[in-house]
Amino acid sequence: MILSLFSCGDDDSPPPNTAPTVPTLVAPTNNKLCISNSVVFQWNNSTDAENNAMIYQLQVAKDQQFSQIVKTEESTTTSATVVLEKGVAYYWRVRATDDQGLSSGYSTIYNFYTSGDAVVNYLPFAPELIRPSFNTVLNSGTVALEWTATDVDASDKLVYDVYFGTDSSPVSKVSENKEAKTLDVTTLPSKEYYWKVVVKDNKGGETIGQIWKFKTN
Helix, strand or coil, X not given: CCCCCCCCCCCCCCCCCCCCCCCCEEECCCCEEECXXXXXXXXXXXXXXXXXXXXXXXXXXXXXXXXXXXXXXXECCCEEEEECCCCCEEEEEEEEEECCCCECCCCCCEEEEECCCCCXXXXXXXXXXXXXXXXEEECCEEEEEEEXXXXXXXXXXXXXXXXXXXXXXXXXXXXXXXXXXXXXXXXXXXXXXXEEEEEECCCCCEEECCCEEEEXX
């Protein structure tokens, strides 16, 4: 006699939980000069395939890398009010977490400036990378560096100092007081290059950008 042994799977097991979608930011809008340092942050709802309850985490920092976070707020709604310092550039982002513990990625980063008391000049915002992409691998030879920067003082004229080299903290200034937001540099094969941009306005204000890097074949 032959015995046949088998087991039954649980066809009624629930599907795996999925993370919420990434929130989109609404206000304050990017590059905004805020009237008050009591800032109302707003963003759009995330969606969750399982309709789980969600909580939003708002982060506000003084730098694009969020190494200087000044405020973290959690909210079950799509807004939060935070009192900040006057006359300071801030960066903010939001993510959603469902009640099962799964989180979305962070939203895009917006920046804004709080109004100061008798402020004559606002510093430029930190430069933002255009190309080459961070940590990308390129063919050696001539490489075009490109960035962008903004200033809430619309009449200010911005110029740029560019530091470039193989040191992880580049100290070699390869261009000074450059008006264009692009620079061609010469590279060698099988090297890792680091670069940063310092943006300066015509009133003596300057902001040092983060260090970017890329590699060559």
